[in-house]
Amino acid sequence: MRTAFYVSDGTAITAEVFGHALLTMFPAQFEHITLPFIENIEAATQVIQRINDCYKTTGLRPLVFHTFVDEALRLLISQSDGICYDFLNAFVEPLQKELGMAPVPKTHRTHSMHEKTYDFRIDAVNYALANDDGANMKNFNQADIILVGVSRSGKTPTSLYLALQYGIKAANYPFVEEDMSELKLPPELKKHQAKLFGLTITAERLSQIREQRRPNSRYASVKQCALELKEVELLYQREQIPYINSTQLSIEEISAKIISRTGLKRQKY
Amino acid sequence: MRTAFYVSDGTAITAEVFGHALLTMFPAQFEHITLPFIENIEAATQVIQRINDCYKTTGLRPLVFHTFVDEALRLLISQSDGICYDFLNAFVEPLQKELGMAPVPKTHRTHSMHEKTYDFRIDAVNYALANDDGANMKNFNQADIILVGVSRSGKTPTSLYLALQYGIKAANYPFVEEDMSELKLPPELKKHQAKLFGLTITAERLSQIREQRRPNSRYASVKQCALELKEVELLYQREQIPYINSTQLSIEEISAKIISRTGLKRQKY
Known part of the structure; x- marks a missing residue:
């Protein structure tokens, strides 16, 4: 080799x-x-x-x-x-x-610390951690974006990648099983509707991922996954929330697509 | 421009x-x-x-x-x-x-999802989140590395970057003020001493960072920061824990140095 x-x-x-x-x-x-x-x-x-x-x-x-x-x-x-x-x-x-100018080579400039960018990123990581999984909904006014979706659809890794790579403050909010019978946006999300971005995934892939967490559970069954995903996708359409299907996408691709679709301002280049 | x-x-x-x-x-x-x-x-x-x-x-x-x-x-x-x-x-x-071979161009190969690598990264992110800040010390046996240091020395962002970028499982453990009078390794860390890697930082920079969290507190004072850092650096030396000073380094540089110093196996290229 x-x-x-x-x-x-x-x-x-x-x-x-x-x-x-x-x-x-x-x-x-x-x-x-x-x-x-x-x-x-x-x-x-x-x-x-x-x-x-x-x-x-x-x-x-x-x-x-x-x-x-x-x-x-x-x-x-x-x-x-x-x-x-x-x-x-x-x-x-x-x-x-x-x-029309000579280069001024300087080691450690490409991936090194620019104080301002650095603080943005650390702030954004702290924000993503403090606002993961629907915690602290009162902080949504500070969010650049709020990712929504069912449990295990990729919200947390995407929030963290947006923070670390781009300095973007991403909160995330999970729609849980109890909400499914008549799914609607909670008031706290309704208030920030323009910041919402939905994730979805195929039921088969979601079931695989959930199986690793709770094997042989109803939570991980394809049937339950399909039910939750259908409700959530209908909600996205009803409320005109932009969304993407993450099944075939890497975290990098999901993040790049979100930035491209929303025009989110990056803090880092 | x-x-x-x-x-x-x-x-x-x-x-x-x-x-x-x-x-x-x-x-x-x-x-x-x-x-x-x-x-x-x-x-x-x-x-x-x-x-x-x-x-x-x-x-x-x-x-x-x-x-x-x-x-x-x-x-x-x-x-x-x-x-x-x-x-x-x-x-x-x-x-x-x-x-001696022709290229086979294929879109979305560079930053796209390779199932195996993807799972490693998501697993590593979940691991870093579940084992942040000294939580679940019983999981240390699954860690690839355990970052140690005082509060706000950069452990959490580094753990997450190692997970997202390299698929490395990094736990982290904070040395807090109460430990400082006679600082020693807790038994759970002693057991996994070969996995420990220390972070340190200058007292002035640490004080700046802590000021943003708790302004005008004893916690954020240069004096308190200097005291904690001195104790922790002495511990690193006494216990022969490899460590780096993160003051002038980006998250990318800290992570690359840790991998280079420890020879940690990356799950992703």
Whole structure:
């Protein structure tokens, strides 16, 4: 199996995203190794040794996705036996021409702490935690968005992702079984109707997820799941609440779709 | 101000990471616009219109960072008045040669749902929530890592980021004021000592953060913060618990450093 190294003088998150986006284009499996915070010649020399050893052991030249801000370290890594893919370097020159200014490389700028953005995110995480699962409905006026849906439809992970990734304050509210006979919006939600966004999912998938929590329960039965989902989807339609079906979607996709559909303002880029 | 567009037939997260990494090399401010899920010619035509309008209004050619898997849409966007930076296309050919196989483009593969990885992440998020702030210490045997530190030192956001981004199960445990007179590891932590990882922070920054929670309290005073931090750092040293100072670090950096220092196995790449 071919090995892919992700190497950087920062977190290597950018190198990973870049390499991963490329490798997923190919129908093959790879061994992944991330080596972050390679900040001096000693560390870089060890990385080269590791790449070269990998080549010797496997007979396949490792793929090396790297993003160095430090020019000397970048050049050093390029001398390894790996095949280096260096997108920063490839694109900086054309961008420099277009912008008419020289780059000012600075380590740890991409995924580092910008005080203002940071506080937004921590605030948003604290908000999501304090307003998970219908707790503190009096705080809904501070919410950027309120996710609604049946139990286990993906509200909590999505709220947390919106907070951590984008600094968006997301509350969430579950419609529970007791509400189902005549489902309507509670007054606290009605008051903030413009902030509501619904999640739904197929009954089969929901049942699978609930089975892990309470095996062989009525709660987890496909029949009960289907009943709850039908009521909730009718409510979304009746109240014109935008909603998406999360069955085939990752947390990233759900979050990106919500932002795209609502035009929510992100605190972080 | 120059406008940067991030456009994709998927979430556009890769385009954002790619563009952001490049733009942060330059000492300038940009207007950011993300346009995800551009999945048909109609949507792409609207994007082109928006890019061209932006050029007309600002007199500056917009920068367009795009990652299309669909070839026809990719070519269409390339005909806009923006300057297009297309790293997928630039690197696919050399990678294809090296791997000796043709790419099999498939939309929504990069940030989409791989059932197994997905379950790991949701499990890890649920674990982090259930084991936040010292709750359920009997679950520590399931933890991949247990973050320890004083109140508000960054344990909770880090636990959630490790869960969402990497599928790592992180519990966390706070050392509170009452413990400080003779601080030692509680038996439940002692039992899992190999899993402990400490966070620390400067007293000044901790005091700022606590002030937002309880203004003008003893809890938030620099003196109290300094006292707690001193005790906790002595404990880390005495018990040989690895630790990092999070003051200057983003959640991404803290998490990447923890993984790098501990060799924790990630469930997701």
